[in-house]
Amino acid sequence: xxxxxxxxxxxxxxxxxxxxxxxxxxxxxxxxxxxxxxxxxxxxxxxxxxxxxxxxxxxxxxxxxxxxxxxxxxxxxxxxxxxxxxxxxxxxxxxxxxxxxxxxxxxxxxxxxxxxxxxxxxxxxxxxxxxxxxxxxxxxxxxxxxxxxxxxxxxxxxxxxxxxxxxxxxxxxxxxxxxxxxxxxxxxxxxxxxxxxxxxxxxxxxxxxxxxxxxxxxxxxxxxxxxxxxxxxxxxxxxxxxxxxxxxxxxxxxxxxxxxxxxxxxxxxxxxxxxxxxxxxxxxxxxxxxxxxxxxxxxxxxxxxxxxxxxxxxxxxxxxxxxxxxxxxxxxxxxxxxxxxxxxxxxxxxxxxxxxxxxxxxxxxxxxxxxxxxxxxxxxxxxxxx
Ligand SMILES: NC(=O)c1ccc[n+]([C@@H]2O[C@H](COP(=O)([O-])OP(=O)(O)OC[C@H]3O[C@@H](n4cnc5c(N)ncnc54)[C@H](O)[C@@H]3O)[C@@H](O)[C@H]2O)c1
Numbered sequence: 001x002x003x004x005x006x007x008x009x010x011x012x013x014x015x016x017x018x019x020x021x022x023x024x025x026x027x028x029x030x031x032x033x034x035x036x037x038x039x040x041x042x043x044x045x046x047x048x049x050x051x052x053x054x055x056x057x058x059x060x061x062x063x064x065x066x067x068x069x070x071x072x073x074x075x076x077x078x079x080x081x082x083x084x085x086x087x088x089x090x091x092x093x094x095x096x097x098x099x100x101x102x103x104x105x106x107x108x109x110x111x112x113x114x115x116x117x118x119x120x121x122x123x124x125x126x127x128x129x130x131x132x133x134x135x136x137x138x139x140x141x142x143x144x145x146x147x148x149x150x151x152x153x154x155x156x157x158x159x160x161x162x163x164x165x166x167x168x169x170x171x172x173x174x175x176x177x178x179x180x181x182x183x184x185x186x187x188x189x190x191x192x193x194x195x196x197x198x199x200x201x202x203x204x205x206x207x208x209x210x211x212x213x214x215x216x217x218x219x220x221x222x223x224x225x226x227x228x229x230x231x232x233x234x235x236x237x238x239x240x241x242x243x244x245x246x247x248x249x250x251x252x253x254x255x256x257x258x259x260x261x262x263x264x265x266x267x268x269x270x271x272x273x274x275x276x277x278x279x280x281x282x283x284x285x286x287x288x289x290x291x292x293x294x295x296x297x298x299x300x301x302x303x304x305x306x307x308x309x310x311x312x313x314x315x316x317x318x319x320x321x322x323x324x325x326x327x328x329x330x331x332x333x334x335x336x337x338x339x340x341x342x343x344x345x346x347x348x349x350x351x352x353x354x355x356x357x358x359x360x361x362x363x364x365x366x367x368x369x370x371x372x373x374x375x376x377x378x379x380x381x382x383x384x385x386x
Contacts, residue, residue: 001031001032001033001034002032002033002034002341003033003034003035003036004033004034004035004036004075004076004099004337004340004341005036005038005073005074005075005076006018006022006035006036006037006038006039006074006075006076006077006078007037007038007039007040007041007060007068007069007071007074007076007077007078007098008037008039008040008041008051008077008078008079008080009041009042009065009068009077009078009079009080009081009089009093010041010042010078010079010080010081010103011040011041011042011044011047011048011051012042012047012080013080014080014103014131015040015042015047015078015080016050017326017329018035018078018080018101018329018333019037019051019054019055020326020329021035021326021329021330021333022034022035022036022037022055022333023054023055024326024330025330026316027315027316027317027330028313028314028315028330028334029314029315029316030313030314031313031334031337031338032341033337033338033340033341034337035076035333035337036057037051037055037057037058038057038058038059038060038071038073038074039058039059039060039061039062039068039071039073039074040058040060040061040062040068041061041062041063041064041065041067041068042063043063044063045061045063048061059073060073065089065092066092069092069093069096069098070096074098075098075099076098076099076100076101076127076340077093077098077099077100077101078101079093079100079101079102079103080103080131081103082176082177082182082183083105083107083108083182083183083184083190084108084181084182084183084184086102086103086105086106086107086108086112086116087107087108087112087115087116090102090106090107090116090119090128091115091116091119094116094119094120094123094126094128095119095123097123097125097126098126099126099127099128099340100126100127100128100129101128101129101130101131101333101336101352102116102128102129102130102131103130103131104130104131104132104190104191104193104194104195104353104358104361105184105186105189105190105191105193105194105358105361105362105365106130106194106355106358106362107358107362108183108184108190109184109185109186109362109366110362110363110366113358113359113362114359114362116355117355117356117359120355127339127340128355129336129339129351129352129353129354129355130194130352130353130354130355130357130358131332131352131353132194132195132198132332132352132353133195133325133328133329133331133332134162134195134198134269134284134328135198135199135202135349136311136312136327136328136331136332136335136350137282137284137287137323137328138288138307138308138309138310138311138323139282139287139288139289139290139305139307140199140271140282140349141310141311141312141349141350142280142290142305142307142310143199143271143273143280143282143290144199144202144203144347144348144349145349146273146278146280147203147273147349148347148348148349150247151275151277151278152273152274152275152276152277152278152279152280153275153276153277153278154245154247154248154250154275154276154277155205155245155247155248155250155252155273155274155275156252156274156275156276156279157252157253157254157255157272157274158200158205158243158252158253158254158255158271158272158273158274159254159255159256159257159270159271159272160196160197160199160200160254160255160256160257160270160271160272161196161255161256161257161258161259161268161269161270162192162193162195162196162257162258162259162268162269162270163257163258163259163262163265163267163268163269163270164192164259164260164261164262164265164266164267164268165260165261165262165263165264165265165266166260166266167217167218167235167260167261168261168263170218170221171221171222172221172222173221173222173223173224174221174222174223174224174229174231175224177191177233178221178231178233179229179231179232179233180232180233183233185369186234186365186368186369187214187216187233187234187235187237188233188234188235188236188237188258188259188260189214189234189237189239189258189365189368190365191258191260192258192259192260193237193256193258193361193364193365194353194357194358194361195269196256196257196258196269197256197357197360197361197364198353198357199271199349200243200254200256201353201357201360201361202348202349202351202357204245204246205243205244205245205246205252205254206243206244206360206380207239207241207242207243207254207364207380208241208242208243208244208251208379208380208381209241209242209367209377209378209379209380210239210240210241210364210367210368210371210377210378210380211239211240211241211371211376211377211378212237212238212239212240212367212368212369212371212372212378213237213238213372214234214236214237214238214368214369214372215234215235215236215237215261216231216232216233216234216235217235217236217261218231218235218261219231219232235259235260235261236257236258236259236260236261236262237256237257237258237259237368238255238256238257238259239255239256239257239364239368240253240254240255241253241254241255241256241364242254256364265285267284267325268283268284268285269283269284270282270283270284270285271283276295277294277295277296278292278293278294278295279292279293279295279302280292280293281302284325287322287323287324288306288307288308288322288323289304289305289306289307290304290305290307291303291304291305292304292305307323308320308321308322308323309321309322309323309327311323311327311331312331312334312335312346312347312349312350313331313334313335313338313346313350315327315330332352335350335351335352336352338350339351339352363380364380367379367380
């Protein structure tokens, strides 16, 4: 088993998820390479003991990411820091010649994303991908195979979304994800949008234009220190796009929703594809349920399939057992290491989001901000109203 030595920059919520995925690597049965965490960096040193208590392989803890990048042991970096730091730190990782798994949105805005992609273009030996785990749910894998085989026929409509509900509570205090200078102008689109775009973009369903309606539903929140502060980020975004189905060459409506205030939706990622020959629906609300309608001219009947642990990367869990969030994270990391090692994913949809897909998402979210401002449909290509 080849070991790939990783450093983590940003040891918060997502840094720990990666660390635990690395600790669970024995779950995967067919991998020929594995991550080994040798260094961790965070501005908050209080986070280090959890890592060093659990990972004997960690030889470096530092509050300065430059020190981690100077460590010759480190071959690859997972960077999970607030969005205003993506450009600076991702570019530093790439210039140091380390492979990069960056978190979304891969730059706080379009200029930051452009700068990261330009840096990657100057360092072609660096392998870089963006984190996005939901396509690794087994039911989504089935939908992906249907897309690949053309099973849907002509695409009639696509809907994808990621819905949260905890911000319905107006007393929930602000954190960096609710402050424009740290999270970015995109608001909920920057936070949740790449998750929603990944499968449609991989399918080649590229938006030509967008009409966006964005809402800031709770404009002030407790600051967590007894005061109240402006909460300027967009809470909810609904994007209606003309998308092109490359197989048919025809346009269809695609609706992408990212919402932080969707009552009752704790962490719901969904995908709905309607086609002339088949239709499919999946939501993490019922994580093993795939709804399917296959149409051959007879009755139009929606059926339900319980999809078990049919994973892209084989593991020890029995095929009938349930799959969850941390399994999706493990699968995503398997996809990153597999592609780093083998140069391509095992199949089209079993790969992490590419830098080019993040660039497309930035063009879409930037056009969406313009659409909101002008109340018009904004072209993805010319920056002109249509
Ligand atoms: N893939 C997913 O499902 C998912 C889920 C949540 C967040 N994210 C993304 O992950 C990234 C981090 O989010 P999070 O939820 O882990 O945030 P978090 O606040 O839990 O962790 C971020 C960490 O970065 C550290 N940090 C801040 N400045 C730093 C610096 N200069 N040097 C080193 N460390 C620094 C903070 O101390 C904190 O521990 C964001 O890009 C976010 O959009 C992805």
